Amino acid sequence: MAQPVLFTPVRVRNLELENRIVIAPMCQYSAEDGCMTDWHLIHLGQLALSGAALLTIEATGVTPDGRITYADVGLYDDATERAMARVIEGIRKWSDMPISVQLAHAGRKASTDKPWFGGGQIAPDHPNGWQTVAPSAIPFNPKYVAPAALDKEGLKRIRDAFAASAVRAARIGHDAIQIHAAHGYLLHEFLSPLSNQRSDEYGGSLENRARFPLEVFEAVRQAFPSDRAVTVRVSATDWMDHGLNVEETVAFAKMLEEKGCDAIHVSSGGLHIEQKIALGPSYQVPLARAVKAAVKMPVVAVGLITEPAQAEAIVATGDADIIAIARAVLYDPRWPWHAAAELGAQVKPAPQYLRCQPSQFRTLFKS
Numbered sequence: 001m002a003q004p005v006l007f008t009p010v011r012v013r014n015l016e017l018e019n020r021i022v023i024a025p026m027c028q029y030s031a032e033d034g035c036m037t038d039w040h041l042i043h044l045g046q047l048a049l050s051g052a053a054l055l056t057i058e059a060t061g062v063t064p065d066g067r068i069t070y071a072d073v074g075l076y077d078d079a080t081e082r083a084m085a086r087v088i089e090g091i092r093k094w095s096d097m098p099i100s101v102q103l104a105h106a107g108r109k110a111s112t113d114k115p116w117f118g119g120g121q122i123a124p125d126h127p128n129g130w131q132t133v134a135p136s137a138i139p140f141n142p143k144y145v146a147p148a149a150l151d152k153e154g155l156k157r158i159r160d161a162f163a164a165s166a167v168r169a170a171r172i173g174h175d176a177i178q179i180h181a182a183h184g185y186l187l188h189e190f191l192s193p194l195s196n197q198r199s200d201e202y203g204g205s206l207e208n209r210a211r212f213p214l215e216v217f218e219a220v221r222q223a224f225p226s227d228r229a230v231t232v233r234v235s236a237t238d239w240m241d242h243g244l245n246v247e248e249t250v251a252f253a254k255m256l257e258e259k260g261c262d263a264i265h266v267s268s269g270g271l272h273i274e275q276k277i278a279l280g281p282s283y284q285v286p287l288a289r290a291v292k293a294a295v296k297m298p299v300v301a302v303g304l305i306t307e308p309a310q311a312e313a314i315v316a317t318g319d320a321d322i323i324a325i326a327r328a329v330l331y332d333p334r335w336p337w338h339a340a341a342e343l344g345a346q347v348k349p350a351p352q353y354l355r356c357q358p359s360q361f362r363t364l365f366k367s
C-alpha cells in the first residue's frame, strides 16, 4: 500500500514535521494570574504523546488585558514565563514533539468569564474584569461595555508586547510561534471592516486594515530567532455581508508571505454575533484551498476534520498541506495513532508504550 500522504513529512522553515497532523490551540481557562498550572502539564503532556507532528499551546495573552478570561495563560512577565517554562521542560523530558505557542490579544472579546460559567463579559469594575480595547469603540455584543479605541501609543504598547512575548517564547524553547489573527480577536478586528471603522492609516482599505497585523507580524519575526518559524492563524471569512471575505484573506496571505510568514492556518468566523456558518465536515477546507492556490507557504486546514480518510483526502488532493485537529484529539488523545493504523502507517510511540502498537498486538496475541 502506498504511504498515506498524511504520514509523510513536511517542512515549515527549519522545522521538519514528521507527519501532516498538528494539534490546534485550545484555551483551557485553567491558569492562575496568567501562569500555567498542573492542568497544563497533564493536558499538554498527554497531547505530546499523541503522535501528532506539532503541539500548539493555547491562545496566550501578550498582556494581561489581552487574555480572553482572567483564567487564560499569559506570557507577559517573569512569573508567566517561569510557569510556562516549567510545563515545557516537563513535556520535553518525555516527548520530542515540537511545540509552538499561539500569541494573542483578545481585543474587544477580552474580559469574559470561563465558558463553563456562561462566558459572558465581566464589567471593568469587577475584580476579574477590565476595560477592553479594539480598533474602534464598537462592542462585540450590544450587551458588552464598549471597547476603548486604541490610539497610536496603545498600538505601540501592544506591538511591543507581542515582540516581548516572542523573546520570552524563544528563551523557553518554543520551536515556533503562531500569531492569532482569527476568531474575532484583536488582529482580526483590525482586518474586518465590521469592527474596524478607523479613519486613520489603520482603517479603510484592506492595505490599511492589514497594517497593524503586519506590523505585529514583523515585530514578532524580528524578535524570534531567524531559524524558527513564525506562522499566522486567520479567519478567512466573517460569514457576514460586508465582512472580511476570502478574496481579502487571500490578498492578506500574500502580504504575510512577502514578509516571511512560514505557514498560514485557515480558520473562520468569530467576529460577529450574527455570523451564518454552514457547519459540516471539512467546512473550512474550501477556504484553505483558496489560500493555497495563491501562496507557496504551507497551508493548514482545520474545522470538523474527524476521520482519518477525510484528513488523508485533504492533504492528498492538495487542498491543504497540513490538517489541524482540536476537539477530535481531546476526545481521543491517540487520534493520530488510530489514523495511522487505519491508513496503514505508523507513528512513533513513546518507548514506554511500544508494546501497544497494533502490529505488536498482533505478534503478541499470535504467540
Ligand SMILES: Cc1cc2nc3c(=O)[nH]c(=O)nc-3n(C[C@H](O)[C@H](O)[C@H](O)COP(=O)(O)O)c2cc1C
Pocket: 024, 025, 026, 027, 028, 058, 059, 102, 180, 182, 183, 233, 267, 302, 303, 304, 305, 324, 325, 326, 327, 328
Ligand atoms: C476547548 C477549545 C478551545 C479553543 N481555544 C482556541 C484557542 O486558544 N485559539 C484558537 O485559535 N482556537 C481555539 N479553538 C478553536 C480550535 O483551535 C479549532 O479551530 C476549532 O475547534 C475547530 O477545529 P475542530 O473541529 O478540530 O475542533 C478552541 C477550540 C476548543 C474546542
